[in-house]
Amino acid sequence: MSRKRSLLPDLYKSxxxxxxxxxxxxxxxxxxxxxxxxxxxxxxxxxxxxxxxLRSMFPEGKFENRLPPIILKHQVYSYVKNRTLADKQMNxxxxxxxxxxxxxxxxxxxxxxxxxxxxxxxxVGQCTDISLDKxxxxxxxxxxxxxxxxxxHASVLTVRDVGSWWLSIPNAGIFxxxxxxxxxxxxxxxxxxxxxxxxxxxLQKRRWPRLARLGILYHIHDVIGADLVDCISTTSGELLxxxx
Amino acid sequence: xxxxxxERESGIIYxxxxxxxxxxxxxxxxxxxKHKDVEGVHKGSINSVDLDVIENRYLLSGAAxxxxxxxxxxxxxxxxxxxxxxxxxxxxxxxxxKHSVETIQWYPIDTGMFTSSGADYQLKIWDTNRLKVAxxxxxxGIVYSHHMSGISVKHCLIAVGCSRSTVKLVDMKAxxxxxxxxxxxxxxxxxxxxxxxxxxxxxxxxxNRVLLWDIRSAKGSLVTLDQHNGESASHSKCAKTAHxxxxxxxxxxxxxxxxxTFGTDNQLxxxxxxxxxxxxxxxxxxYNTSRKAAQIALSCSGSPDxxxxxxxxxxEVVDLYGGNRITTLRGHYNSVNCCIxxxxxxxxxxxxxxxxxxVWAPSSETEDYEEHLRDQSKESRxxxxxxxxxxxxxxxxxxxxxxxR
Numbered sequence: 001m002s003r004k005r006s007l008l009p010d011l012y013k014s015x016x017x018x019x020x021x022x023x024x025x026x027x028x029x030x031x032x033x034x035x036x037x038x039x040x041x042x043x044x045x046x047x048x049x050x051x052x053x054l055r056s057m058f059p060e061g062k063f064e065n066r067l068p069p070i071i072l073k074h075q076v077y078s079y080v081k082n083r084t085l086a087d088k089q090m091n092x093x094x095x096x097x098x099x100x101x102x103x104x105x106x107x108x109x110x111x112x113x114x115x116x117x118x119x120x121x122x123x124v125g126q127c128t129d130i131s132l133d134k135x136x137x138x139x140x141x142x143x144x145x146x147x148x149x150x151x152x153h154a155s156v157l158t159v160r161d162v163g164s165w166w167l168s169i170p171n172a173g174i175f176x177x178x179x180x181x182x183x184x185x186x187x188x189x190x191x192x193x194x195x196x197x198x199x200x201x202x203l204q205k206r207r208w209p210r211l212a213r214l215g216i217l218y219h220i221h222d223v224i225g226a227d228l229v230d231c232i233s234t235t236s237g238e239l240l241x242x243x244x
Numbered sequence: 245x246x247x248x249x250x251e252r253e254s255g256i257i258y259x260x261x262x263x264x265x266x267x268x269x270x271x272x273x274x275x276x277x278k279h280k281d282v283e284g285v286h287k288g289s290i291n292s293v294d295l296d297v298i299e300n301r302y303l304l305s306g307a308a309x310x311x312x313x314x315x316x317x318x319x320x321x322x323x324x325x326x327x328x329x330x331x332x333x334x335x336x337x338x339x340x341x342k343h344s345v346e347t348i349q350w351y352p353i354d355t356g357m358f359t360s361s362g363a364d365y366q367l368k369i370w371d372t373n374r375l376k377v378a379x380x381x382x383x384x385g386i387v388y389s390h391h392m393s394g395i396s397v398k399h400c401l402i403a404v405g406c407s408r409s410t411v412k413l414v415d416m417k418a419x420x421x422x423x424x425x426x427x428x429x430x431x432x433x434x435x436x437x438x439x440x441x442x443x444x445x446x447x448x449x450x451x452n453r454v455l456l457w458d459i460r461s462a463k464g465s466l467v468t469l470d471q472h473n474g475e476s477a478s479h480s481k482c483a484k485t486a487h488x489x490x491x492x493x494x495x496x497x498x499x500x501x502x503x504x505t506f507g508t509d510n511q512l513x514x515x516x517x518x519x520x521x522x523x524x525x526x527x528x529x530x531y532n533t534s535r536k537a538a539q540i541a542l543s544c545s546g547s548p549d550x551x552x553x554x555x556x557x558x559x560e561v562v563d564l565y566g567g568n569r570i571t572t573l574r575g576h577y578n579s580v581n582c583c584i585x586x587x588x589x590x591x592x593x594x595x596x597x598x599x600x601x602x603v604w605a606p607s608s609e610t611e612d613y614e615e616h617l618r619d620q621s622k623e624s625r626x627x628x629x630x631x632x633x634x635x636x637x638x639x640x641x642x643x644x645x646x647x648x649r
Contacts, residue, residue, distance in 0.1 A: 083526035084567040091524070109488055109509065129475055227529035 047089035050079035062213040066171050073111040074225035103130050103166050134163040182212035186219040190242050197241040268546040270590040270606040276575045277605035279613040282328045285313045290595030292348045293584050296355045300588050306345030311335040324616050352394040361387035388537050393437035405432030427455050427465045433492040433537045440500025448491035467520035492537050498544035508532050525567040531555045539582035554580035
């Protein structure tokens with residue numbers, strides 16, 4: 001019955017909202033500090049905060065500071081449930097130059113984000129789009145053909161087509177290799193557990209292979225956001241179930 | 245609901261608001277109906293269903309074994325438990341060999357005729373009363389979809405999309421194809437006329453593109469819908485695409501202002517029908533296994549309207565403008581091919597490869613039905629107990645003794 005109630009449109013719902021009392025909220029904070037940001041996920045509606053949190057999860061030290069903190073776009077969806085709103089806010093941030101978007105990910109449609117202040121590159125700093133063509137590079141930025149070749153060698157640009165390039169991050173290959181290995185590891189862990197489901201808290205406590213350097217929390221948000229698992233809230237925390 | 249009724253009574257809110265709220269509530273709580281079902285007649289997977297526009301009463305369905313069946317969804321007997329019987333059926337409509345029926349549609353003006361098209365490379369116009377083919381048109385390829393405009397007064401054209409890339413417009417008055425619309429590179433899966441502008445046509449196909457046409461213009465397509473709104477697809481040689489996979493579902497909203505497309509990249513997209521801009525609503529991952537046309541349905545006159553998208557063996561219900569997932573309707577045993585929403589009763593009818601047509605009704609009606617069943621059983625129990633009581637108190641042999649005495 002309670003499930004049915006939750007499907008009512010907004011017009012029927014009473015305007016009163018649940019406001020947790022002071023004691024309750026402190027309890028919440030305690031549990032948050034203990035078990036990671038599980039309790040926090042209900043409160044997050046702001047995409048920027050979600051991005052900051054995800055950035056803090058990225059282990060820069062493990063990559064010897066060769067990579068800026070890379071966030072995958074769909075990881076935000078595990079925090080912000082309204083995807084349309086999240087997309088809109090990310091587009092606004094991109095237009096204002098706060099973040100950069102790159103075509104980087106396991107699949108063709110996937111996008112990743114980097115905060116602009118972490119990227120020290122002149123064209124990446126000025127371009128808000130994810131792809132550039134030759135006209136733009138030659139006329140707006142004043143590059144010669146040789147310089148473009150050098151940029152491709154430095155992997156600031158990657159080839160998309162004749163006369164067209166994707167923006168890229170140097171050393172993105174290292175990241176992607178680690179990332180794909182880690183995602184596989186997480187999915188195998190869930191697949192091997194009973195009924196192909198596992199509590200999120202239990203999963204965080206498991207031993208994590210050392211080669212997948214990105215950390216388990218980073219990958220949990222990745223598989224939730226990419227809709228590879230279903231996220232079911234239970235009385236003992238969130239349950240991740242592998243989607244068929 | 246009681247609060248809104250009270251407010252409506254005292255004139256605080258308009259009746260329309262109450263109506264919208266109730267329609268939306270019914271749309272949100274659909275579930276497999278426990279007291280209504282459709283008689284299974286088809287012997288192949290059901291590819292297309294349509295409900296007639298006038299009464300929303302007759303359900304037309306076409307299947308892969310080339311049979312066409314009409315069910316009556318409003319039977320005269322007023323019983324609570326109903327099975328929709330079939331009124332008439334056509335089996336083997338194309339002679340001895342069985343060709344799949346891909347699309348079927350009622351004539352928008354009345355139920356006197358309907359159109360069907362399919363793997364027999366033909367578009368057929370049927371006389372409903374005699375169940376005979378009145379006219380047929382042949383094409384060079386499997387006809388995946390055809391559509392007749394529901395609002396047109398100036399033309400009676402049927403748009404036909406087939407496995408060849410040209411879209412043809414058939415004029416029923418002239419008895420032949422009058423237009424050819426060239427623009428797609430590959431087979432065309434769905435064609436649909438706008439529900440607002442009678443000359444606007446939308447087509448989508450296996451070349452990942454969705455094209456809007458004004459059939460009065462001779463220049464070709466009006467707009468090619470672009471999923472990135474002209475951003476990263478800035479490269480001139482790269483054609484604008486609406487999806488990253490074949491587009492096999494397309495539907496205008498009932499007011500004709502927006503367009504919903506469904507692609508094999510497992511995405512639904514919402515478009516502004518006038519500017520051709522992507523509205524950037526993110527519906528998340530909606531699994532699309534179908535390799536031919538998938539018929540999606542939209543609700544109408546709800547306050548947030550919903551999209552019903554066939555997703556493997558389930559139907560996903562998502563908010564049209566917000567993109568939030570509302571529920572998943574589970575019930576079919578095999579992949580769902582088509583669904584249609586009844587705007588008056590808020591019922592959803594869906595057909596799938598498991599040869600079933602399922603009826604999805606608001607859960608409040610199921611509760612009413614269960615209450616009705618309880619009442620009925622109580623009544624019958626009451627009767628029984630009364631007869632038991634009379635049987636216990638009645639003495640059947642006393643008179644015999646009295647006679648002896």
